Amino acid sequence: MTLVTNSPVWRPYTQHALQPGAIKIARAEGCWLEAEDGGRFLDAISSWWVITHGHRRPEITRAIKDQAELLDQIIFAGFTHEPAESLARRLVEITPEGLDYVFYSDSGSTCVEVAIKMALGYWRNRGETRARIVALEHGYHGDTIGTMSTGARSPFNASYEPLLFDVARIPFPDEGREQECFDALEAACKAGAAAFVAEPLILGAGGMLVYSASNLREMKNICARNGVLFVADEVMTGFGRTGTLFACEQAGITPDIACYAKGLTGGVLPLAVTMCGKEIFDAHLSDDRARAFFHSSSYTANPIACAAALANLDIWEHGGAREAVAKLCAMQAERIARFESDSRFINVRRLGTITALDLATPGRGYLASIGLDLLRFFNARGLLLRPLGQTIYVLPPYCIEPEELDLLYAAIDEAAAEFRG
Numbered sequence: 001m002t003l004v005t006n007s008p009v010w011r012p013y014t015q016h017a018l019q020p021g022a023i024k025i026a027r028a029e030g031c032w033l034e035a036e037d038g039g040r041f042l043d044a045i046s047s048w049w050v051i052t053h054g055h056r057r058p059e060i061t062r063a064i065k066d067q068a069e070l071l072d073q074i075i076f077a078g079f080t081h082e083p084a085e086s087l088a089r090r091l092v093e094i095t096p097e098g099l100d101y102v103f104y105s106d107s108g109s110t111c112v113e114v115a116i117k118m119a120l121g122y123w124r125n126r127g128e129t130r131a132r133i134v135a136l137e138h139g140y141h142g143d144t145i146g147t148m149s150t151g152a153r154s155p156f157n158a159s160y161e162p163l164l165f166d167v168a169r170i171p172f173p174d175e176g177r178e179q180e181c182f183d184a185l186e187a188a189c190k191a192g193a194a195a196f197v198a199e200p201l202i203l204g205a206g207g208m209l210v211y212s213a214s215n216l217r218e219m220k221n222i223c224a225r226n227g228v229l230f231v232a233d234e235v236m237t238g239f240g241r242t243g244t245l246f247a248c249e250q251a252g253i254t255p256d257i258a259c260y261a262k263g264l265t266g267g268v269l270p271l272a273v274t275m276c277g278k279e280i281f282d283a284h285l286s287d288d289r290a291r292a293f294f295h296s297s298s299y300t301a302n303p304i305a306c307a308a309a310l311a312n313l314d315i316w317e318h319g320g321a322r323e324a325v326a327k328l329c330a331m332q333a334e335r336i337a338r339f340e341s342d343s344r345f346i347n348v349r350r351l352g353t354i355t356a357l358d359l360a361t362p363g364r365g366y367l368a369s370i371g372l373d374l375l376r377f378f379n380a381r382g383l384l385l386r387p388l389g390q391t392i393y394v395l396p397p398y399c400i401e402p403e404e405l406d407l408l409y410a411a412i413d414e415a416a417a418e419f420r421g
C-alpha cells in the first residue's frame with residue numbers, strides 16, 4: 001500500500017502526526033475504489049455515507065456531462081433554471097406531504113444551519129422572541145459553529161466550545177429511558193423553545209444509535225402540541241439508508257423543516273436542500289425587505305449538481321433503487337444475525353441498509369486508540385470500514401453484492417478475534 005506523504009493537503013478529521021499518509025485513489029466503480037498503485041478497496045461506508053447507488057452510476061455521470069455542456073453556474077437570486085425548478089417540484093412530490101418549499105444550499109452542515117435560521121426567522125417575523133434550540137443527546141448535525149452547537153459536545157469541538165451556543169439537550173430515547181426523553185422535550189418546549197432538531201431513527205456520527213419510529217412520532221407530537229418546530233436532519237438517513245426513501249416515512253410524520261444532502265445527488269456532487277411548509281415560507285413574506293430570508297451560498301442550486309440529483313430521482317423512480325435497497329436490507333439482516341449471540345460484541349443493531357455493532361473491549365469513545373487500529377486492520381485487507389471508536393458499522397452503496405458483504409463480515413469476525421480485550 002503506497003501512501004502519499006509530504007503533501008500540503010490538510011485532511012479532515014485526521015491527526016497527521018499519527019496518520020501521516022493517505023491512500024491515493026485514481027478510479028472508482030460500483031463499490032470499489034482503485035488505488036494508483038493498483039490496490040483495491042471495498043467501499044463499505046459509501047465514502048463517508050454519500051454514495052448511494054454506487055460509484056460512477058452511468059445515468060448520473062451522463063446527466064452531469066450533458067448539463068455541463070449547457071449551463072455551468074449562474075446567480076440564483078433573480079434568475080433560475082430548469083434543473084432547479086424540476087428538482088424542486090419533484091422533491092415536493094416525493095417528500096412527506098406538506099413540505100412545499102425548497103431552499104437550496106451545498107452541504108449537510110449548511111442545510112441544517114439554514115434550518116436553524118429559518119426557525120429563528122419564523123419566530124422573529126411572527127413577533128415572538130424564541131431562539132432556544134432543543135437537541136438530542138449524541139446528535140451530530142455538522143461542523144459549522146451553529147451545527148456544532150446543536151450537536152453533542154465531544155473532543156471534536158472542545159477547542160471551539162467558547163463560541164458554541166447553549167442548547168437544551170434531551171436524553172436519547174434508549175429502551176427504558178423513553179419517558180425521560182419525552183418529559184425533557186416537553187419541558188424544553190414549554191419553556192418556549194424555537195425548534196427541536198433531530199436525526200430521525202438513527203444518530204449517525206453519535207455511534208449509529210437506533211431508536212424506534214414510535215418514539216420519533218411521539219417526539220414530533222410533543223413538538224406539535226407545544227407549537228415548537230420539528231426539524232428533521234435527514235442528511236444521512238435520506239435516500240434509502242433506513243430502508244424507506246426517508247426515515248420520517250416510517251413514523252408517518254411530516255417535519256416542519258427537513259434537511260437533505262448526502263444522497264441527494266447519489267452522493268456524486270455537493271448539493272443540499274432545506275424544505276419547509278407554507279407557514280414558515282409565509283412568515284418571511286412581506287413588503288418589508290427586512291423580513292426576507294437572508295441566506296445564500298455562492299453555489300446555490302448549481303445546475304450541474306441539480307442535474308445529478310434529477311438523475312438520482314429517476315433511479316429512485318424507475319432505475320431499481322427501491323428493489324436494490326430492499327435486497328440490501330434483507331442481506332444485511334441475514335448477516336448481522338449471527339453476531340447477536342456473540343459475546344465479543346455488544347449492542348448488535350440494524351436499521352434498513354445499515355448495521356452496527358460494538359466490540360466488547362475496554363476503552364470506549366471515538367478517540368480510543370482501538371479506532372485507529374481497527375481502521376488500519378481493515379485497510380490492510382482492502383476494506384474501507386471506518387469504525388467510530390469501537391463501533392464497527394457497515395453502510396454500503398446499494399449495489400453491493402452478497403459475496404462482497406461476506407468479505408466484510410468475515411473481516412469483522414477476524415477483527416473481534418484480533419482485538420479481543
Ligand SMILES: *Cc1c(COP(=O)(O)O)cnc(C)c1O
Binds near residue numbers: 107108109143261
Ligand atoms: C454528515 C452529516 C451532516 C453534515 O453534512 P456535511 O455535508 O458533511 O456538512 C449533518 N447532519 C448529519 C446527520 C450528517 O450525517
